[in-house]
Amino acid sequence: MKYFFVLAGFLFILLQSSAQQYIIVDSARKILRTTKNPEERFRGLRALDRFYYTTGLFDSSALLQKEMFAIAKDLKRDSMMAIVYRAIGNRYIIKTDYNFSLVSYSKALEYASGIPRASLYGNLAYVYIVTENNEVALSYLEKMKSVNQTGQDLFFRNLLYGIVYNNLEKPDSSLFYFRKAEDVPVKMTDALLNSVFLLQMGRAYELSGETDLADTWYKKTLAFCKEKNLVSSLIQHGNVYCDFLLRSGKYEEAKLLALENFSIAKKSGITEGISSVASTLRKIYIHDAIKDSIIFYSQLQIDYKDSVNNQKKAAEFQNLTFAQQLREIDEQTKAREAAEDRKQNIQYALIALGIVTLIILYLLLSRSFITNTKWIEFWGVIALLIIFEFLNLLLHPFLERITLHSPALMLLALVCIAALLVPLHHRVEKWATQRLVEKNRQLRLAAARRTIEKLGTDKTT
Numbered sequence: 001m002k003y004f005f006v007l008a009g010f011l012f013i014l015l016q017s018s019a020q021q022y023i024i025v026d027s028a029r030k031i032l033r034t035t036k037n038p039e040e041r042f043r044g045l046r047a048l049d050r051f052y053y054t055t056g057l058f059d060s061s062a063l064l065q066k067e068m069f070a071i072a073k074d075l076k077r078d079s080m081m082a083i084v085y086r087a088i089g090n091r092y093i094i095k096t097d098y099n100f101s102l103v104s105y106s107k108a109l110e111y112a113s114g115i116p117r118a119s120l121y122g123n124l125a126y127v128y129i130v131t132e133n134n135e136v137a138l139s140y141l142e143k144m145k146s147v148n149q150t151g152q153d154l155f156f157r158n159l160l161y162g163i164v165y166n167n168l169e170k171p172d173s174s175l176f177y178f179r180k181a182e183d184v185p186v187k188m189t190d191a192l193l194n195s196v197f198l199l200q201m202g203r204a205y206e207l208s209g210e211t212d213l214a215d216t217w218y219k220k221t222l223a224f225c226k227e228k229n230l231v232s233s234l235i236q237h238g239n240v241y242c243d244f245l246l247r248s249g250k251y252e253e254a255k256l257l258a259l260e261n262f263s264i265a266k267k268s269g270i271t272e273g274i275s276s277v278a279s280t281l282r283k284i285y286i287h288d289a290i291k292d293s294i295i296f297y298s299q300l301q302i303d304y305k306d307s308v309n310n311q312k313k314a315a316e317f318q319n320l321t322f323a324q325q326l327r328e329i330d331e332q333t334k335a336r337e338a339a340e341d342r343k344q345n346i347q348y349a350l351i352a353l354g355i356v357t358l359i360i361l362y363l364l365l366s367r368s369f370i371t372n373t374k375w376i377e378f379w380g381v382i383a384l385l386i387i388f389e390f391l392n393l394l395l396h397p398f399l400e401r402i403t404l405h406s407p408a409l410m411l412l413a414l415v416c417i418a419a420l421l422v423p424l425h426h427r428v429e430k431w432a433t434q435r436l437v438e439k440n441r442q443l444r445l446a447a448a449r450r451t452i453e454k455l456g457t458d459k460t461t
Helices: 025-034 038-054 058-075 078-094 098-111 115-130 134-144 151-167 171-182 191-207 211-227 231-247 251-268 271-288 291-365 373-403 407-460
Strands: none
Touching: 025 038, 038 058, 038 078, 058 078, 058 291, 078 098, 078 115, 098 115, 115 134, 115 151, 134 151, 151 171, 151 191, 171 191, 191 211, 191 231, 211 231, 231 251, 231 271, 251 271, 271 291, 291 373, 373 407
């Protein structure tokens, strides 16, 4: 039997780089109340978001992640975008929405580099582990190895390798990596990851046929979960141990543990836990041939499984809505940037038009030199192009609205504008040329008069 499900919901497989230090929640809230600096606000949001999604406050986490996304977009920071998409992927992993987490981690990879990129390979490897794509998971772990990792990141990588080889039923390889994880000098501080490690050690010994050692490690796992008050892990790991006991023929011991887990699951309101424990109890009572209990737990399993499925459908709709909201934020940011660029380009066009107009006026009004009419024609064409571009920038949003973004209609509208501008340009150019010719004639006549006057003066002297 495969053991992928035992990993479901373990957010700490999503560890960020151990070099990163997280702000405590109270400090994060203080930052958000007091600062207007977007970078500081992003740091506060990031810390608070991590607290929300690790404690199951997914709606609050989604709100913060949208704000983080907007800040990252505004600042155009790839590193921030990688952080946001990774946080989104982490939230989906905890909710066991693996398809959405895969998309988010892949998006994060587009923006990440260096050690964060290696950690993302680990996140992707985990998604493929729990979806039974072990070969793909190994390929991502090999990519993860390309960056030299230390401390808890190294523990994380070796743990993932061990889990993959457990899933492939290669206990010798998995034990090799688990021992390497144990040898990492910096000990893992994360309770949930440590519980996964203990459970997987038990699984490795079970696969290698050392049932006594497997039993010892499974018991260590449950004792650790109780000590650290890891309720969800206690139920999930307890189910794994129950299956081990059933395979070992210890039905009475399995029943006592399953009933204890069932009580914990009902008390904590963990729907998926109730369904899985009910399934285990159904198997036990089938062996004991107690019909009433078989019917009771079978029906309970069906009811809670339906409830879990309904919750997942609702969650999928929420995830799609969240993705659409991110697209809308992206589109709003792009529209705002486009509006700012258009405004800036309009200003540039006006400056250029002003310069060209001044040059033409200087050529027309200057009384100091004779100007070739070809200069007027040249600068007139430049002015025409600038005016056309200016009108295009100015009218573009309006044209998009009335043409419903139709390229053919927009082209037709621009052709109509050009059809109005060209005759006007010809008229202005003709007027300017006539004005220039008259100015040049006056300059020549004035020069001729000065020459005649000078010749007359020379003869008199």
